[in-house]
Amino acid sequence: MPTTDTAPTPGTAPDPLVELDRIVKSFSVKVGLRRARVSAVDQVTLVVPEGATLGIVGESGCGKSTLARVVLGLHTLDNGQISFDGQALAKRRRPRRIVEQMQMVFQDPYSALNPRASVGESIAFPLRVQGVGKQEVRQRVAKVLEDVGLHPNYGGYYPHQLSGGQRQRVNIARALALQPRLIVLDEAVSALDKSIQAQILNLLKDLQAEYNLTYVFISHDLNVVEYMSDQVAVMYLGQVVELCPAEDLYRQPLHPYSQALLASIPVLDPGRRSSDEAGLRGEMPSPLNPPSGCRFRTRCAFAMDVCAQQTPVLTRADDEHMVGCHLYAHGSPEPNHGG
Template identity: 45%
Template sequence: MTEATIKEPKATAADTLLKIENLKKYFTIQKDKTVKSVDDISIEIKRGETFGLVGESGSGKSTLGKTIVGLQDPTEGTMFYNGVDLSTMDRKDKALANREMQIIFQDPHASLNPRMRVGDIIAEGIDAHRLARGQERQNRVYDLLERVGLRPEHARRYPHEFSGGQRQRIGIARALAVNPKFIVADEPISALDVSIQAQVINLMEDLKEQEGLTYLFIAHDLGMVKHISDRIGVMYLGKMMELASSNDLFAEPLHPYTQALMSAIPVAKPGAAKRERIVLQGDPPSPVNPPSGCRFRTRCPHAMSICAEIIPDFREVKKDHFVACHLYN
């Protein structure tokens, strides 16, 4: 099997907040078995943008997000934050980078300590980084609660006293408490009622404008990803399959996997032409023993003999539109 050379999207140093080169995250589950959850991903996230990340369960989206913010150590690869290699930063700069990169978790119930009051949950980062004490700390917590649509008196309550949407607002306030620049939103609305999802998304968009934030937005809902994202990456079994602007990806998806995902989106407008549904055959292969060559070839309707032999390059086939597929190599 021939390894591919990844030709990654380019951006100027001034535009790029986070650059990831050949990132891998493997998990050893037995002595001779390894899960390649993130396998050789190279992307750049531009300052001030929302980078959407989609794919089926098990594609490696959440693992990528957690590795970026340091919750998991990478197996291989390099991450640059503000142009500096995170692995070579001194202790002070690394602490600042860790503070500036935060995460909003998928399940607002499981991610909040049930034994802590909301005010203390929000202030965990403030305390850890010694950003404020006493009355200043309290005022900061009250301000954060109001910015996410809650009230100061909520600081004295416990997580179980809130609805799912309110708990996610608490999670957002906790992420904002340390004045971050970059936030990984790991499926932040998937556990919420549909009626609440739009409220949380609108809140995140407002905060992005007010605070000058950059998001990595991970989700299953392609319609919501299109709404909030400037660019979108599509992952499958640990690999990046396609990357383009939100408009370009939805107007002309190139990779067969992306096309199948798009075909499953319901058409909202009455009388609009229905998409031809592309039904993928079979289940995703095991990440312990992924297929040779292209990871998607075992389910791809356009698979060729070369797909089993060579990993396709991730290359620019149109302006700012990247795809890993032998149909375009």
């Protein structure tokens, strides 16, 4: 694989590649005879350093995938600002060179591919759209297939002839074809068997190291996020409630929601199983009418009066650990689920 000259100098912090500043995104939906707004992403601020992996976790409906599509420009912002490599991006139209550098790998490896197009045609299509010459297209298609562990002969295969793991390798190859700097992986391994998941995750790590790729890795599987991520953002009902290095989250989660998520991870040892009290209570409220103040308060064992009155903001618990919870802002004892 080609070497890159964009890797940070050892001992120095990498520059931010993606910066999100107070991102807001909502959707108009029909409820009965009227229309209402669904708050999908609300005031999200994140920074993704170049060459790093930001993991995003949370329950279904928390806004993870919407945030990913906003970053890539597939959804238009309502408010806020996205910057890529120091350049502020317009809400609607983006320069072609920016589009080329931001790619996505979707959850379902089969539906992400055109069943009537061969593997080679699927990978070559974005290259042709960007005006790459025929000879270079053939070379790059063969190269990225080899990079993801497939023989170039697979270029003549069709999606129905491949296994699930092979299809996802093709999707990764297609994302690599335009030589991006950022790849958003939206539940990219959740549809695969566990053994195949491990192969794809190791492949992604190898590609990241060799190409200095930056990942935004979205998953509901906390074990997978721990393995892949340098930093983790925990989302609940469109808001980031905790942001910290991955090892800190799994060693000492601070927000009650993060603690409940980690307590819900299945373990085989009966002696290490968490009590029912540690898990999540009730259902996630509707994003059509989220709770006032802290959106998690209706499911939180530590809720106080202030939680219904004021929305908590992310504050620093230490140098790299941020949490949005009134338990910390008002000097109350740390919540502890005993895990």
